[in-house]
Amino acid sequence: MHTYFLQQAEGLGPxxxxxxxxxxxxxxxxxxxxxxxxxxxxxxxxxxxxLDADLAVDDTASQPWLGREKKLLARALKSGKPVLGVGLGARLIAESLGAIVSRGTSSTLGWQHITLAPESPFDLPETFEAFSWHRDIVGLPDDALPLGGSAASPQQGFAWDWGRVVALQCHLEATEESLSALLTHLAARKNGAPALAGPHVQAPEAILADARRLDRQAALLDRLLVQWLRSVAR
Structure with a gap:
């Protein structure tokens, strides 16, 4: 299998x-x-x-490439090929499937306890900890099944078309290097953007304090990706 990553911000890679x-x-x-x-x-x-970026799904005026990406995504959703999105990628999938994507009241940055939805199709524990970074919230597209939610965000992801399409607000793919790159990216944001703050925003020291969290996430990501690719091999 050959996969293309669509990277939408410098430093925020696969x-x-x-x-x-x-x-x-x-x-x-x-x-x-x-x-x-x-x-x-x-x-x-x-x-x-x-992949993720600190953009809104409608930032096509300032980022013209976003329109081209949306056209590719629309074709991919109809193609029968596996599609996965995380962060902004997940929100683009939700929008393309007709769900509402809107600005939340506060930002999320840090580790969140997620509870699996009763109807969730994901092969994940009933509760688990995952890294999250977002502010926008998404609705559930028609015929999609929810992942679950946290205190900060009731909708942390969904699966669509029998699991061929997966959208994740949480970052199970995070590594120590990618978290450091994200924190550097946020600290260097242009246009004088204010620092993130709120009840669900953790300090960089707290985010990086326990590397075992990343090891536990790695095991969850393995289970999720195996299930994702198995959905198109049936």
Whole structure:
């Protein structure tokens, strides 16, 4: 299987997604959309993974490449190929499937306890801890099944089309390196954006304090990705 990562911000790369694909013998490439690289042809890949960025789904005026990405995503959702999105990628999937994506009242940055929804199709524990970074909230598309939620966000993801399409607000792919890169990215944000604050925002020291959290996430990501690819091999 050959997967294309659609990277939407400098420094916010595939992280453990790439490690997992390598370990399973799958190939992958990364298209740096934020650098105005041309999106891949759908015919040149077997699946897509849309990565995160601190953008809104309607930022097409300031980021023209976002419109091209949306067209590729719309084709991919109809193609029968596996599609996964995390953060902004998840919100783009939700929007493309007709769900509402809107600005939340406060930001989330840090570790959250997530409770699996009773009807969740995901092979994950009933409760688990995951790293989250977002402010926008998403509705549940028609015919989608929810992942579950946390105190900060009632909708942490969903599966659609029998699990072929997966959207994740939480970052199970995070590594120590990717978290450090994210924190550096946020600290260097342009246009004088204010620092994140609120009841669900943790300090960098707290986020990086316990590396065992990342190890536990790695095991959960493995289970989720195996289930995701198995959904298109049935």
């Amino acid at each position: 992280a453990r997604f790439a490690d997992w694909l390598d370990s399973m013998g799958h190939s992958h490439n990364t298209c740096h959309l934020y650098a105005d690289e041309t999106p891949p042809r759908l015919e040149d890949c077997d699946g897509l993974i849309l």
